[in-house]
Amino acid sequence: MKLFDVYPLNNITITKALGSHVWDENGTKYLDMYGGHAVISIGHTHPHWVKSIEEQLEKIAFYSNSVIIPLQKQLADKLGKVSDKEDYQLFLCNSGAEANENALKLASFHNGKKKVIAFSKSFHGRTSLAVAVTDNPSIVAPINETENVIFLPFNDEIALKACFEKHATDISSVIIEGIQGVGGIIEANDSFLQLIRCLCNQYNAVFIADSVQCGYGRSGLFFAHDHAGVNADIYSMAKGMGNGFPIGGILIAPYIKPKYGLLGTTFGGNQLACAAALAVLEVIEQDNLIANAASVGNYLQEELKKITALQNVRGKGLMIGFDVPEPLKDLKKTLLTDFKVFTGEAKPNVIRLLPSLALTKAQVDEFLTAIKAAIENLTPQP
Numbered sequence: 001m002k003l004f005d006v007y008p009l010n011n012i013t014i015t016k017a018l019g020s021h022v023w024d025e026n027g028t029k030y031l032d033m034y035g036g037h038a039v040i041s042i043g044h045t046h047p048h049w050v051k052s053i054e055e056q057l058e059k060i061a062f063y064s065n066s067v068i069i070p071l072q073k074q075l076a077d078k079l080g081k082v083s084d085k086e087d088y089q090l091f092l093c094n095s096g097a098e099a100n101e102n103a104l105k106l107a108s109f110h111n112g113k114k115k116v117i118a119f120s121k122s123f124h125g126r127t128s129l130a131v132a133v134t135d136n137p138s139i140v141a142p143i144n145e146t147e148n149v150i151f152l153p154f155n156d157e158i159a160l161k162a163c164f165e166k167h168a169t170d171i172s173s174v175i176i177e178g179i180q181g182v183g184g185i186i187e188a189n190d191s192f193l194q195l196i197r198c199l200c201n202q203y204n205a206v207f208i209a210d211s212v213q214c215g216y217g218r219s220g221l222f223f224a225h226d227h228a229g230v231n232a233d234i235y236s237m238a239k240g241m242g243n244g245f246p247i248g249g250i251l252i253a254p255y256i257k258p259k260y261g262l263l264g265t266t267f268g269g270n271q272l273a274c275a276a277a278l279a280v281l282e283v284i285e286q287d288n289l290i291a292n293a294a295s296v297g298n299y300l301q302e303e304l305k306k307i308t309a310l311q312n313v314r315g316k317g318l319m320i321g322f323d324v325p326e327p328l329k330d331l332k333k334t335l336l337t338d339f340k341v342f343t344g345e346a347k348p349n350v351i352r353l354l355p356s357l358a359l360t361k362a363q364v365d366e367f368l369t370a371i372k373a374a375i376e377n378l379t380p381q382p
């Protein structure tokens with residue numbers, strides 16, 4: 001059987017990984033500044049994470065949500081503590097798209113309304129509602145098209161106010177990434193997030209903070225939206241939550257009341273996934289990884305700003321992007337093939353850095369040496 005050809009692939013097979021490094025089948029070592037697309041939060045194959053999964057596997061991997069699963073409660077308690085959202089409620093699922101799907105659906109169940117405000121260059125996933133609020137018509141199938149989504153320009157306060165005024169009674173929710181990832185590392189302004197909070201209160205709409213990529217400590221605070229000093233009503237999470245073990249979830253404000261039948265899942269919250277996610281939070285807490293993301297990220301960003309060939313260096317913590325000028329358009333490829341460094345990209349010309357939150361200053365220096373040399377190699381000598 002052939003694989004359905006979904007992705008353009010790098011011709012590399014990774015067979016081993018540890019911390020912020022991976023190795024291919026020939027034993028070649030790579031520095032991972034991409035984190036498998038922002039997924040690796042505590043570092044590849046972290047020993048505590050491996051041990052927790054192994055020990056859980058010996059006991060029970062899965063039983064359905066028809067029985068009590070104490071690990072879910074342990075995970076909720078730890079998540080409440082580490083995120084400082086102890087009064088929120090946790091619903092567990094399996095991916096970022098599923099988290100957003102459930103967030104949008106729950107908001108609509110809660111207030112009985114249909115319209116959603118989303119923003120230009122947003123990415124929220126590929127399932128039906130998640131893709132409908134994603135600003136990329138090329139990935140929206142005809143069956144996913146809906147009149148219920150209103151796209152507004154990102155960070156445009158006037159447009160946001162006008163939209164709420166126009167659709168006063170119809171807006172069910174507003175969904176926004178704290179830092180747009182796929183859109184190219186674009187930060188939501190604090191005042192914009194504060195305005196969303198204010199308008200959602202005024203018009204009985206639900207503020208959904210998509211934290212799938214920018215959350216879980218990556219920005220130097222648990223949620224990137226926390227930088228604005230306001231709380232959302234629902235936070236969607238995935239990627240860093242399991243450090244590679246598939247798990248997603250939503251945090252739900254206490255005023256949104258549960259009822260049987262609103263949400264559900266077969267695999268979400270299974271024992272093995274909870275053991276993995278709990279281990280992630282234990283390591284984040286024990287090793288102060290959120291503070292590490294803030295300080296190492298800040299160092300990385302400051303040093304990148306000194307490289308004059310790179311434009312508009314931006315981001316927060318270990319979610320950093322910069323524009324690559326046309327003469328250096330092969331920088332990402334050169335970093336990978338010649339300098340053995342994985343980075344991410346955003347079309348058309350952005351390099352995205354989404355490494356493990358345990359990245360060290362020495363590894364930043366390793367990266368800086370590589371990128372400076374790659375730029376030099378790509379720059380014609382006079």
Ligand SMILES: Cc1ncc(COP(=O)(O)O)c(C=O)c1O
Pocket residue numbers: 095096097098100123124125126177181182210211212213214238239
């Ligand atoms: C901000 C954001 N939301 C949602 C998703 C979808 O997550 P998943 O691929 O786990 O469905 C992504 C994936 O890149 C994302 O970056």
